[in-house]
Amino acid sequence: MYFSYHTHSTFCDGKASVEDVCQSALAAGLKAVGFSSHAPVMFPAQWAMPFERLEAYVEEIERCRNKYAGKLDIYRSLETDFIANDRSIPFDVYRRLAKLDYIIGSVHLVASRDTNELWFLDGPAENYEKGVTNCFSGNIQKAVTAYYKQIQEMVISQNPDVIAHIDKVIMNNKGRYFSGEEQWYKDIVEETLQAVAKSDAIIEVNTRGIYRGKYHTWFPCKEIIQRCVELDIPLTVSVDAHHPDELRAGFDEALQAIFNAGAQVISIFEGGLWKQKALRDVMSKIKE
Ligand SMILES: [Zn+2]
Numbered sequence: 001m002y003f004s005y006h007t008h009s010t011f012c013d014g015k016a017s018v019e020d021v022c023q024s025a026l027a028a029g030l031k032a033v034g035f036s037s038h039a040p041v042m043f044p045a046q047w048a049m050p051f052e053r054l055e056a057y058v059e060e061i062e063r064c065r066n067k068y069a070g071k072l073d074i075y076r077s078l079e080t081d082f083i084a085n086d087r088s089i090p091f092d093v094y095r096r097l098a099k100l101d102y103i104i105g106s107v108h109l110v111a112s113r114d115t116n117e118l119w120f121l122d123g124p125a126e127n128y129e130k131g132v133t134n135c136f137s138g139n140i141q142k143a144v145t146a147y148y149k150q151i152q153e154m155v156i157s158q159n160p161d162v163i164a165h166i167d168k169v170i171m172n173n174k175g176r177y178f179s180g181e182e183q184w185y186k187d188i189v190e191e192t193l194q195a196v197a198k199s200d201a202i203i204e205v206n207t208r209g210i211y212r213g214k215y216h217t218w219f220p221c222k223e224i225i226q227r228c229v230e231l232d233i234p235l236t237v238s239v240d241a242h243h244p245d246e247l248r249a250g251f252d253e254a255l256q257a258i259f260n261a262g263a264q265v266i267s268i269f270e271g272g273l274w275k276q277k278a279l280r281d282v283m284s285k286i287k288e
């Protein structure tokens, strides 16, 4: 059973229309597609949906939902950025305006408490360095801690259904500024997972870094997946496709990794609700 709950289209930085994604999903044998364009943000951004496109987004997904009814389950979501210091729009506004089935919360930009600037940790590595210098006086520990604190604040204040790529802050680091083995890093990750465990949020295992060649493993990594299982944090798989060819990219391996970490179930969205489904019922070819 293949699904893609975290999917981009030409409404944001995706490469294909909603309709084309639906057709590719059918051809690839998916059971469900949830569209999750980057929600509009309060500053100019090439990668996010412009506000004036939101209504068309709602309508186009509705149209496809009706057109493919009985063949493909289609859901409406948004990958919504949370930024501290009131720099983002409350998730409830999007839930209401876009009549979302669920919402994916993510942190791509971190607000500095000292300056008015934002640290953009995704995209080219130069931005990463520039942001750490400009927003956090070059102090990587301060920057990474602010990232995880922002995730915690998002979980508590915005109640996302799914948390996107929870350790993505490590992507552009590539072992240059800090190691995931350092105690301060492990401590802030643990504090964040404890906060997630107290909420209803699901953590996605995002495969995009691997198939794009940007990172050697999933977001989050094996150790964090393991800790999620220990803390009973629900997990799902996201391919985070920006192109219809990516709709199953890395899906099998991620599911296997969740199983290897000791989980028996995975979160799936069905009939308007998140449910736990046995991993073996999602993929029969799981190896012991
Ligand atoms: Zn993202």
Ligand SMILES: [Zn+2]
Pocket: 006, 008, 079, 240
């Ligand atoms: Zn995404």
